[in-house]
Amino acid sequence: MTKADWQNYFDQKAATHGASVKSSDYYDEASFFMQRDNILHWLGGLSGAVILDAGCGVGAFSEPLVAANTVHGVDFSAKSLEYAAARGLETQVGDLAALPFAAGFFDLVVCIGVIQLIDDHLPVLRELARVTKPGGTLLVQTLHRGSLQRKLLALFEKGHKFDKMYAMDALAADFAACGFGTLEFLKLYHPFSFVTTGGAGELGDFLCTSFALKGRKRRD
Numbered sequence: 271m272t273k274a275d276w277q278n279y280f281d282q283k284a285a286t287h288g289a290s291v292k293s294s295d296y297y298d299e300a301s302f303f304m305q306r307d308n309i310l311h312w313l314g315g316l317s318g319a320v321i322l323d324a325g326c327g328v329g330a331f332s333e334p335l336v337a338a339n340t341v342h343g344v345d346f347s348a349k350s351l352e353y354a355a356a357r358g359l360e361t362q363v364g365d366l367a368a369l370p371f372a373a374g375f376f377d378l379v380v381c382i383g384v385i386q387l388i389d390d391h392l393p394v395l396r397e398l399a400r401v402t403k404p405g406g407t408l409l410v411q412t413l414h415r416g417s418l419q420r421k422l423l424a425l426f427e428k429g430h431k432f433d434k435m436y437a438m439d440a441l442a443a444d445f446a447a448c449g450f451g452t453l454e455f456l457k458l459y460h461p462f463s464f465v466t467t468g469g470a471g472e473l474g475d476f477l478c479t480s481f482a483l484k485g486r487k488r489r490d
């Protein structure tokens with residue numbers, strides 16, 4: 271789908287489902303809360319931080335961060351942003367490839383479930399890197415190409431709406447090229463929580479259906 275198709279798609283979703291996580295295409299609420307709670311726990315407590323939720327949709331992911339931090343949300347779906355603003359995010363309609371912020375503005379940038387929708391993710395990743403301050407954190411969550419389950423589902427999927435996925439090592443290389451070090455992965459799978467909590471050992475790489483990668487922006 272083109273960028274305009276996706277924009278229209280998420281505007282329609284928000285018009286239909288309102289503030290629900292269904293507007294952001296989560297499989298169900300349990301899957302959403304598993305991902306959000308584990309990722310936020312993994313990030314650790316945050317207070318007084320300036321945060322960007324890049325592609326925030328209806329703002330459900332970063333809502334828990336609003337009380338103790340300043341959270342900006344950018345998305346090209348104006349309809350979704352109405353709900354994100356109601357959740358307390360400072361919202362701006364925009365494209366992630368050209369963010370309306372100065373370099374190094376954010377302590378933390380999160381981009382959840384977005385890069386699988388973007389044909390060329392590198393300009394977006396560079397832009398997210400630009401607005402992250404030296405020493406700050408970038409966290410990207412996306413679909414895992416190496417997942418056994420996704421490979422099996424792809425055999426039966428007709429629409430191929432979500433056929434862009436990422437290999438963990440390739441995205442790590444992109445992070446490094448954008449100036450990030452101290453890279454860490456969180457492997458995610460619902461309902462098999464043992465994958466997320468690390469109990470799957472070496473098999474975790476084959477089982478996890480999505481993953482989050484975080485890194486710290488180098489100061490040099």
Ligand SMILES: C[S@@+](CC[C@H](N)C(=O)[O-])C[C@H]1O[C@@H](n2cnc3c(N)ncnc32)[C@H](O)[C@@H]1O
Pocket residue numbers: 273276277280294295324325326327328329330331344345346347350364365366367381382383384387388
């Ligand atoms: C699957 S939803 C995820 C929303 C939110 N991050 C969450 O996890 O609840 C993807 C979001 O990315 C937005 N998006 C996709 N590509 C974008 C782009 N190039 N610029 C701005 N927003 C974009 C869509 O409008 C949509 O709201």
